[in-house]
Amino acid sequence: MKETLQKYLPERSVVPVMGMIKAYQIQLKIVSQRQSKHGDYRLKPDGFHQITVNSNLNKYRFLMTTVHEVAHLIAFKTYGFSILPHGPEWKHTFQKLMLPFLNPEIFPNDLLPELARHFKNPTASTDTDARLAVAIKQYDKPNDKYFIFEIPLGSIFQIPNGRKFKRGRRIRKRYECHEVSTGKIYVFQPNAEVDLLK
Incomplete structure (x- = not known):
């Protein structure tokens, strides 16, 4: 397990992440890239906790995604399965779990201010920040x-x-774009990754 995690995580985060995996008896699966999500958590019918994380993530995103999913497990275990998946209980749990990792031995100095800002009120996905x-x-x-x-x-x-789009004007934080085939207007986050055609 340690050798595998060393390929995907910042070096100083490997041992604490292994500790979480062992403490909560998590089955961690590293899977092929999925477009819709970086990771997920599920309680399997046999009672085991399974977390999947995409293999293509850089080591900092891999760490955050893993801890994000462990936070789901702990929040559900602590507060019950009736809570909102990304509600206040999960946010508090995620903040608490991430705090020991938010230091220059694990994350580069240029990321730390953005992480500190983000974890004041973490969102359901880092992609929405x-x-x-x-x-x-x-x-x-x-x-x-x-x-x-x-x-x-x-x-x-x-x-x-x-699907192809024409980039339009910025509206507050997002961008209004017109679908080429239908002319319909869609709104995109500024950090949506796309292929530029012309």
């Missing part, structure tokens, strides 16, 4: 994708399912 998502992406392997906010007004782009 555009500032944090952009900061963490710099540690991903290079790819040919762009964030919506990086492409020029009027550019045509494609999302993973093949």
